[in-house]
Each structure stands twice: as C-alpha cells, then as structure tokens.
Amino acid sequence: MKYSKYHALGNDYLVISPQDLAFELTPEKIERICHRNFGIGSDGILFGPLPSNNARFGLRIFNPDGSEAEKSGNGLRIFSRYLWDNQLVQQEEFDIDTLGGRVKARVAQSGKSVEVEMGRVSFQSEKIPVTGHSREVLTESITVADQTFSFCAATIGNPHCIIQLPEVTPEIAKQYGCLLEVHPYFPNRTNVQFMKVKDRQNIQIEIWERGAGYTLASGSSSSAAAAVAHKLNLCDSHIAVHMPGGQIAIAISNDFIITMTGAVTKVVDGLMSPEVFEF
C-alpha cells in the first residue's frame, strides 16, 4: 500500500489514496496502520481524494482508534499540500468536502504554508453536541476524578471542550483529557483543550484529541480555543495559538468564521508491507 506521510507542527497524518488501497479500511486496520510500534505510526489517516457533489475533492478523516472524525484542521492543510505536491490541483485555491462541512483551502510557498477557511464556530449545545437543554455552552462546570473545571464547548464540525487555566502542561492534558473525552456530557465524545490566555493576541494550548490522545498540535483545537477566547472577550480577532509543536495563526470574523494559517512539512512517500496485518 502506497502512502505519503506529512506533519503539521508535529501533528502527523498518512495520506492514502483510494486508488492505492486494495482492501477495506476497517477500524482494526486503521488502528494497526497508525500504531507507532506495530504500524507506520500517525495521529490519523486522510483518505482521499474521493468524489464529492459539494466540492472539487472529498476527504474522509480517521483517528488512530479507528473512529471517523468530521473535520481536522491540520488534516485539511496536509491534504491540501498532498493535492498540490501530486499536481492534482494547479490553482492555489480549491475546496474540499468533509463530514463536518466544506472548506476552502489556499496553498502558498509551494505548499509549505496552507490557509484553510474552516467554517463557522458554534457554541450551541445541540450542534456540538452537549447534553441538556438548548443553550450556548459557555463557562459551565464539569467534574472528572477529583477535579471540577469551568469549561466552554464549541464545534467547528467536530466537538471541542475548552478549559481555561492560569498555567497549562502536557501532564494536565494527559491526566484529565482522557476522562473529559468520554464524559457523559459529550455523547459523541470530545476533543479537549487546556488554554492559557497570554495576552489579547496570544493563547497557549495543551491538547487531548478524541480518538488520538495527546498530540503536539491541532488545527480544529486551535480554532475552537481561539473562538472561545474571543467570545469571552479575552482576546482580539487575530490570535496566535502556541502549541508544543509550534504556532498557528487564527483569524475570526464577526460571525465566527475561522481562517487558519500554518506550516505543513512532508516527511516521506512509502510502501507499507501487507505483513503489518498478520496479527
């Protein structure tokens, strides 16, 4: 099986084209391919390009636990770079359809920087989804293990739980992220961001991704956390999001449409042996 591996600030994905796949991409196979010891290793699989009625290209996004995600910011930027590298697009702007909606992508610097218009953030409980009556989920309480946090929730196609703290560390994300991901408030599970507001233009986040665990960066997480910081009037509309893997620039329009810009790096084109599935 042919694959291409890229990373966006350390958030790594394998791009697999349907034409290079001779078997069905089942959850068990996805888990094995993404496994960092028994497989190639990645934070997810980008399966495309697929035919779409809504956009030039269709894309399916899979997490390393085999679940399917509606959207991935870094995944979309990586997939855009792949389309560019493989000359599947000639113009710098094009659109991509995902389960979580259509996005517009624009490549720059020969694909090394990609901007994606991610869509509109909503804080509405039934859209995220969060259980309970219909409301914007802003500054509510949630308890996991020994700890009660104040949280906000948002969707940009996929669900996010954002917790603002004075300081954030990888340890906090790992200790509480796994519990918050599966909290009964979130019927579809959730991505989790622990956010420190540095000033009106800068936030720092530590991330626990649904279906992937602790990651070094996440585009949809950056979008959701920046949108919450802006919604709570803690930040302006242009925000640099600092993550362990690097920095993403987020611009927020008056109606909370997010534009995200950041680096994409190619790692390798490879050929996976079928022996990987002998288990």
Ligand SMILES: N[C@@H](CCC[C@H](N)C(=O)O)C(=O)O
């Ligand atoms: N790394 C991604 C998010 C991938 C999907 C996520 N794990 C989910 O299940 O929603 C990003 O860059 O946005």
